[in-house]
Amino acid sequence: MVFDLLERRKKKFTLWIPSGKRFTPSLVLGTFNDCPHATINELFTGPLKSSDTPDLWELDPKDINPPLQNGTVYHYWFELQSTSPSYPANFRVADPFAYTVDYRTIKTRNKHTHPPSVVKFRDDSNGTLWPCDIDGHEPSPVQVPPQDAMPVNNHLVIYELPCSWAKHDPEGGVDGMQIDVGTFSDVLALFDKEVAGQRFREIPQVASGAIVASLGINALELLPAADAWPRGAWGYATSHYYAPDSDLGTSSELVTLVESIHKMKIRFFTDVVMAFGYDPYVSIAFTQFHLNPDYEKDNPDSYVSHSGELRNPWGGTLWRYMQQTNTYNPESGTLENVHPSWAFHHGHLYRWMSDFCIDGLRLDSIENIANYDFIKSYKEKAWSLYQARYGNGPSEFLVIGEEIRNVPIDMISQGTLNTLWNEPFQGRLRAAIIGESSHGDNFEWTVRRMINCTLDSAHPFTDGAQAVNYITSHDVEGFRKERLFDFLWFSHVYDIERRAKLAFACLLTAVGIPMILAGEEFCDQMDRPVTQKQVDPVNYERLVSGWRSRVFDYVATLVELRKKCPALGYNDTEFIHLDQSRGGKIIAWKRGAPDQAPVVVVANFTDQDTPGEKYFVENWPEREREDWREITQKREVPRGWVGREPLMNWEAKIYTYWRG
Known part of the structure; x- marks a missing residue:
């Protein structure tokens, strides 16, 4: 299966603008220079040419003068003419389909800055423009593991891992913590004791152990791995959907991570944010790809599913999903009516599944995406790519939807998604382990519906693979949402080891796919007040001998049972x-x-x-x-x-x- 625009990019610089505007974009191209300061040595600026397909602009590298040099890594932007007083007359944007971006020359990172895109020129018979890391290394696609090598859905135990971590600051620091961003290498260090990691190699628990491998989980869900402009957050400000996050590492390092955990029979999931974005199309073709609901209150696209509320961009810009335009279809290469945002998101699905061999996806905030037709198309496209990999293979792939306010079970019954987060499980479990009932039930039925989600008449799941259960998720804001340790402490419960073990006994024997937020397996706690979502990092230094270690060992024992025992599947x-x-x-x-x-x-x-x-x-x-x-x-x-x-x-x- 091919995606036309991704194939064209191997031969020419391309820019798709399905806006009907008749300005001519330009290519600005140069090379990186790190002496004495990180700058781009600009070598060429020139117009792109209108291709034989409307709305597609292209430039053949052979038309650039001075000629491009074989084997050289180039940095580039597209320059556009502004029609808005909020932009300068000419402004530069990253390639929306860039596989690599480079922030080294950006002095102040914010959602309005555009780092240059990166590509290598190779004058050979196979192509001319090659994806590469910023150092010029050309990553190979992840090798596809043998069919049946990965665990099936009903025996998954998912580990939800952010890459924002913490370590003690020997000089005191703010809150006594030093916050950093783990790299793909640091993630691998959690699985392979021979890998020390990069930024956390001085933490003994990371450098000399394999914490997550010892826990025994068989699915890693990395919080959004696509590039986001903020540092030290949890990846929910996606800026460049086709590029791995430059703060986490290179495409080559991500390939190494995925291939390494595949050899351990661990599936790789990634989180995708498609309700809102910080992508270049905000500047290039806003009205085709994005919307501001405050100015379009008559537009059904402005409203959240299942309610009359306006969609919330959470600091970004909402994607527009109902818009259709007669334009070049970047997937098929033909001229037809296209939802521009659908096509864009299908494209990065091709990229991630083809190059990084994704084994499952979690779609963030599905009600804020607010378009079931698009979500279903994305799910079906993902499955077609998975089946192209293996044929009609076993159930070793999932598309999971997250919604923490509601459980829109009709999305499963209508085939829109495979699986949903089972948010009521968290409420029932947290009530049960302090002896309370929940959701209007007595205690008996609080436990019954917690353990068997098919009994939940309000959200009638019909199979365990349709529900993801969790004690804690990365959404730690709100009543009884904080980390388990903090929830128990705030509830004046101090036998935390005993209650934590009881919680995990319920989680790992309940119907549904158990998910463990990184750090919960040893009762990590929150070091900073919750003022917004996803700010408190994981502190692996807490995993030492004592009661936290006993909780970890207890959880690891039950994870092994959950993975292998047929009865729990x-x-x-x-x-x-x-x-x-x-x-x-x-x-x-x-x-x-x-x-x-x-x-x-x-x-x-x-x-x-x-x-x-x-x-x-x-x-x-x-x-x-x-x-x-x-x-x-x-x-x-x-x-x-x-x-x-x-x-x-x-x-x-x-x-x-x-x-x-």
Whole structure:
């Protein structure tokens, strides 16, 4: 499968402007010079030519004088004529389809600055303009792993990782923390103990260990890896959709990361922000690609799905999705009616799936994208690219939608998405681990609907692969949304180790795909007040011996069970015990189909230990077997104690006779 404009870019400098404007854009081209200061040595400025297709501007490198030199890395902008008093008469923008941008010459980074795009000139038979890193290295596409090598959807455990990290500042610093941006190399160091990382190599936990590999997750969701102009944030100000974030590293380093985790049978997901952007089309062709809802209140495109609220750009500029224009279609290469924004976003999907072998996508704020037709087209395009990779293979790919205010389940039933974030799970779990009910249910049904999302009548999921469950997500702003440690502390709960283990026991035995926000596996805490979303970094230095280490080991044990035990990959759930003498707050559930070795969880959601030497759980399956074992303590259970073991307060015990 090919994308026409991406193929044309191999031969010529191209700029697509589906605006009907009749000004002639120019190419400004030069080379990088770092002595004595980082500057661009400009070598050429000249007009692009109107191609044989309307709205597509091109320039053959052979028409540039002085001639381009074989093997040289060039930096370039497109220069346009302004029709707005807010812009200078001539202004420069990055290539909207650039695979690499370079901020080294930008003195003050903000959403209005445009770094130069980067490309290498190669005068050979295969092409002339080659994608390259800023140092000229030409990345190869990620090697496609063998079919069936990756974990299937119903046995995923996703690790949601921002690249904004923290370390102690020996000189005190603000809040005693030094904030930095992890690179792709630093991410790899979390998986490979032979890799020390780049900016965090002095942190022993990162430099000498493999924290995330030890945790055992089998899917990495990197928060938006496409280029964003801010430093030290979590990537939600996407500026250059086709380029990896220059602060995180190069395309080559991202290829190394993905290939390395693929060898460990870990899938790679990335986050995509398509409700709003900071991209060059804001300056090039605003009315074709973007909108300001305050000025278009009669336009249905201005409103959030499922409500009458105006869409929120969150400091960026909203994408326009209903606009259609008769123009060059950058995907097919033909002249037809096109949604410009659809075509642009389909293009970077081709780029990321073809070059970085993406195994799944999380679409940010789907209700703020507010166009089901576009979202469905994006999902179907992603699946077609995945199937082009493997054919009609097994379920080893997902397109996940995130919406934290609502669960628009109709997006699954209508085939718009594969999976949704199950936001009610978080509310139910946080209520349960402090002994409260949630969502208008009594305690029993709070737990039932938490453990089995197919019982949620308000949001009726029909399969576990349709729901992503989490204790905490990167959206840590709002009531009971903060990190688990902080939630418990603010709730005046101080046996944090015990409650955290209970929370993870529920998460990792519930129907649905469990997702762990980086740092929750050792109860990281927030060091800075939450004034907006996604500002507090991950502090891996907290993972030391003591209670946090015990929580980590507990979670790792359950992650291994969740990945491998067949019973946890099916929806079948039976609640076999409810202790009314304890206010219905000692509950047992069984996971697994009738012909499988079950997983049985017995959970005590009270402040009291169970009385006596034994605690009897009625309806225990296959009680007479002699091969039951308790997973969290890694021990065999004597036959006489099966279904009779006592529980401490706020404790869950997890049993199975399955042997992996």
